[in-house]
Every structure is written in structure tokens, then in C-alpha cells.
Amino acid sequence: MVYANSDGTDPADPVPTAVKILVAGGFGVGKTTLVTSVSESAPLRTEEVLSSESVGVDDLSGVEAKETTTVAMDFGRITISDSLVLYLFGTPGQDRFRFMWDELALGALGAVVLADTRRLADSWPSIDYFESDGTPFIVAVNCFEGARRYELDEVQLALDLDPEVPVVLCDARQRQSGKDVLIALVQHAHRVRGGGLN
Amino acid sequence: MTAAGRGHDEDVWVDDEAGPVVRPYAMTRGRTRPVRGTFDLISMVVATRNPPAADAGPGLEHLPPEQQAIVRRCREPLSVAEISAHLNLPLGTVRVMLGDLLDAGLIRIHDPGPADQPHSRLYEALIDGLRQL
Ligand SMILES: Nc1nc2c(ncn2[C@@H]2O[C@H](COP(=O)(O)OP(=O)(O)O)[C@@H](O)[C@H]2O)c(=O)[nH]1
Ligand SMILES: [Mg+2]
Numbered sequence: 090m091v092y093a094n095s096d097g098t099d100p101a102d103p104v105p106t107a108v109k110i111l112v113a114g115g116f117g118v119g120k121t122t123l124v125t126s127v128s129e130s131a132p133l134r135t136e137e138v139l140s141s142e143s144v145g146v147d148d149l150s151g152v153e154a155k156e157t158t159t160v161a162m163d164f165g166r167i168t169i170s171d172s173l174v175l176y177l178f179g180t181p182g183q184d185r186f187r188f189m190w191d192e193l194a195l196g197a198l199g200a201v202v203l204a205d206t207r208r209l210a211d212s213w214p215s216i217d218y219f220e221s222d223g224t225p226f227i228v229a230v231n232c233f234e235g236a237r238r239y240e241l242d243e244v245q246l247a248l249d250l251d252p253e254v255p256v257v258l259c260d261a262r263q264r265q266s267g268k269d270v271l272i273a274l275v276q277h278a279h280r281v282r283g284g285g286l287n
Numbered sequence: 288m289t290a291a292g293r294g295h296d297e298d299v300w301v302d303d304e305a306g307p308v309v310r311p312y313a314m315t316r317g318r319t320r321p322v323r324g325t326f327d328l329i330s331m332v333v334a335t336r337n338p339p340a341a342d343a344g345p346g347l348e349h350l351p352p353e354q355q356a357i358v359r360r361c362r363e364p365l366s367v368a369e370i371s372a373h374l375n376l377p378l379g380t381v382r383v384m385l386g387d388l389l390d391a392g393l394i395r396i397h398d399p400g401p402a403d404q405p406h407s408r409l410y411e412a413l414i415d416g417l418r419q420l
Contacts, residue, residue, distance in 0.1 A: 104364045104397040107329040108413065127420070133372035135328075138379055159377070164368055169416030173409070176329050176366060196327065196399050198413075264420075272417050279410040 105174045110274060111193055111224070113180040114203030115211025119231040119261035120179040121163045123203065127267035128165025128177060136161040137189060160186050162193075177271075180215070190218060199278035200226040201270055203261065206236045209247055216248060225278040227255040229270045253281075314353050314380055321386020324396060326367045328378070331397040332357075332385060333364040347393075354384050358393055 112120045125132045136159045163179040178193055180200075194200070200219050204212040212228065219226040230244055239247075241256045250256065257273050260266045278284075324330075347355050357370055365373070371381045388394045 104331045104333050104395070106409070107331050107366055107397075107399050108409070109329050109399070133369060135368045135371040136377050138377045162368075164372070166366075166369065167417070167420065169413060173412055173416065174331075174366075175413060175416075176368065178328070178368075192328065196329075196401060268417050268420055272414055275410055275413045275417070279407070284407050284410055 103171075105168075105170075105172050107174050107176060108198050109176045109178055109193075109196070110271065111178050111180055111197050111200040112203065113200055113215035113219070113226075114231075115205070115208060115215075118203040118205050118211065120203060123201070123229075123231075123259075123261040123267050123270070124163055124165040124177045124179050126262055126264045127167065127271060129167055130165070132163045132165050132179075134161055134163055139186070139188065160189050162189070175271075194219070194222055194224050197224055199274045200224050201274055202226050202228045203259075204228050204230050204244065204248070205233055206230060206239045206244065207233065209244070212248065216250070220251075225274070225281040227257060227270070227274045227277050229257050229259040229261075229273075231259055231261050314351060314376075315383040318383050319379060321382045321389075323386045323389050324382075325398075326382045326385055326396070327399055328368040329366045329399050331364045331366055331399075332361045332370060333395050333397070334358045334361040335393055335395050350393075351384075354388055357381075357384060357388060361394055364397070 112123050114120055121132060138157050138159050160181045162181055165177045167175040167177070169175055180193055181189055200215070202212050202215045202219065216226070216228070218224075228244065228248060228250065230239070230241070232238075241258065245252070245254070245256050248256075255273055255277050257270060259270045347358060350358070353374065353376065356374055360370065360373060367378070367381060367385065370376075370385075371378045374381065385394065385396075389396060
């Protein structure tokens with residue numbers, strides 16, 4: 090590929106390059122809040138109608154074979170420039186929709202796993218997923234009121250994270266905080282993928 | 288379905304419950320896969336020509352209204368996910384219609400590049416862009 094623009098995109102093409110980042114974590118941890126606070130408009134919602142075929146029969150045991158179910162995803166858009174657009178996708182909470190996660194993770198630049206220190210275990214399925222499929226991720230500890238303040242290395246230990254995986258604090262309601270989280274992720278993804286060498 | 292529905296038009300019975308699934312089914316004539324293309328969530332779609340505003344333009348009026356709506360919206364590049372959100376249609380339905388439009392030469396698709404091939408300038412542009420938000 091030949092790139093001519095300073096950001097590595099093709100100036101001759103009016104169609105921008107699209108990049109996606111996933112926002113994962115347990116139910117109620119602040120995924121939609123984060124997507125909303127950093128995106129340029131109200132969060133968008135898309136849905137996929139899944140048949141039991143695409144979900145996998147085991148996952149829907151007890152459900153009629155032909156039954157369909159819908160899985161909804163919140164997402165937002167950040168227009169970086171005329172030639173570069175960033176999309177943020179909140180992953181659907183239902184971990185059983187493996188099919189949807191595979192589609193989301195494919196080609197993703199990286200993922201933010203939100204964690205609430207009152208229920209850290211809720212982050213495990215997301216962490217396991219990204220560890221095994223190789224998507225670069227960071228953990229962002231969303232600071233809810235009433236939650237004891239943990240040291241970040243305590244969280245790292247409790248989540249049994251690779252020491253290379255950044256753990257940052259955030260307030261998903263604050264735009265600046267959300268931006269900082271995204272920047273930390275992009276820097277990490279760049280490092281993980283051999284950036285700085287080329 | 289409750290007694291509240293009795294005495295109302297047939298529509299009442301269909302719309303709320305069946306609407307979201309039955310309507311897209313009709314739009315795709317029951318097809319679940321596009322004739323062409325795979326359409327990633329962030330594949331960018333753009334119309335190949337720009338009919339004047341307030342006019343669907345020759346060659347579009349024979350299309351189903353939802354496909355016309357896609358072409359109109361895609362005068363500016365939009366991702367597959369955005370088309371689905373703006374038209375309030377499930378992804379699968381949108382993909383089938385995009386396949387038809389691609390087949391008819393009415394849209395162009397720009398698939399996302401592989402994220403695992405690092406391109407420093409792309410990462411730098413993202414970081415700079417986020418800082419400037
Ligand atoms: N105190 C506090 N509340 C938050 C924060 N982030 C999200 N919330 C609230 O937590 C609730 C669940 O957030 P939501 O984004 O819907 O969670 P999701 O299920 O992960 O999408 C909402 O009522 C938010 O307002 C935070 O950083 N601090
Ligand atoms: Mg949510």
C-alpha cells in the first residue's frame with residue numbers, strides 16, 4: 090500500500106479510513122456512558138437479528154430451534170479528519186453472543202475493558218476474550234462513588250493481568266477522562282503491534 | 288396480545304410485535320445473505336453518483352424506498368453500522384440491501400484495512416486527533 094497523507098491515508102480517496110475500538114466490561118459498568126461522553130453525537134444503536142444457527146445451538150438450549158433473538162450494540166463516531174474516522178462500539182453484555190464478539194473484535198484496533206472495583210469479576214470474561222484472541226486492550230477502572238479506592242497495581246494483581254497491560258483510572262462520564270483512556274489504548278496498541286520500530 | 292387489541296384494526300396486532308422482524312424480511316424478500324460483498328460494521332459506503340437533492344434521480348425510482356434511502360444517505364460516506372442505526376434496520380437486512388446496490392453499481396465500498404499491520408502514522412494521527420477533540 091502506498092500512503093501519501095501524513096496520517097497514512099490516501100488523499101485521492103474521498104472515503105475516510107475507518108478504525109474501530111471496542112468498549113467492553115460487565116453490565117452497568119459504564120460502557121454506554123463512555124461511548125456517549127467521547128463521541129460526537131448521541132450514541133447510535135444498531136442491532137443484529139440472530140438465529141439460533143448463528144448463536145450456536147448449545148448457547149440457546151431450551152430455545153426453539155427457529156427462534157430468533159436480537160442483540161443490540163451502542164456505538165459512537167469520532168471524526169478525526171476528512172480521511173480518518175474512529176468508531177467506538179460498546180460490546181453487548183451477553184457473553185453468550187460469541188458470534189457478535191467475533192465480528193466486533195475482527196479488525197479492531199484495540200479494546201477498553203471497563204472495571205468496577207466492587208465487582209471486578211465481571212471484567213474477567215472480557216479480559217479472557219481479548220487475551221485469547223490477541224486484541225490489544227487496557228483496563229480502565231471506572232470510579233463509582235462509594236467504591237473503595239484501590240491502587241492500580243492491586244487491580245492488576247486481582248485481575249491477574251500481564252504486567253504490560255496498562256491499568257488506568259477513569260470517570261466514564263467525563264469527556265476528558267474518556268479521551269485519556271482512548272489515547273492510552275491507542276498508545277498501547279501501537280506498542281504491542283511493534284510501533285516505534287517503523 | 289391482550290384484550291385491549293380487540294375491536295382495533297388488524298394493524299394493531301402486527302405493528303408492535305412483528306414489525307421489527309417482519310418488515311425487514313419483506314425488504315430482503317426473505318434473503319439472509321447479500322448477493323455480493325461481506326460488509327464489515329465499519330466498511331464505508333458511498334454512492335457512486337450524486338443525484339440533486341430532493342430528487343431521487345433517474346435510475347433510483349425503481350428501487351425499493353429503503354434502498355433509495357441508503358443511496359441518498361451515502362452521498363457522504365457512512366459506515367454499515369451507521370446506515371443500520373440511521374435507518375433503524377437490523378444489520379443483516381442492511382447488508383442484503385447493500386449487496387443489491389453494489390450489484391447495481393450504485394454504491395462503492397471501502398473495507399477497513401487490517402488493524403494488525405501497524406502503521407505508525409495512523410496511530411499518531413489518532414492520538415493527535417483525540418488530543419485535539
Ligand atoms: N458514579 C458514576 N456513575 C457512573 C459512571 N459511569 C457510569 N455511571 C452510571 O452507571 C450506570 C450504568 O452505566 P452504563 O453506561 O449504562 O453501563 P453499561 O451497561 O456498561 O452500558 C448509569 O446510570 C451511569 O450513569 C462513573 O464513572 N461514575
Ligand atoms: Mg450499555
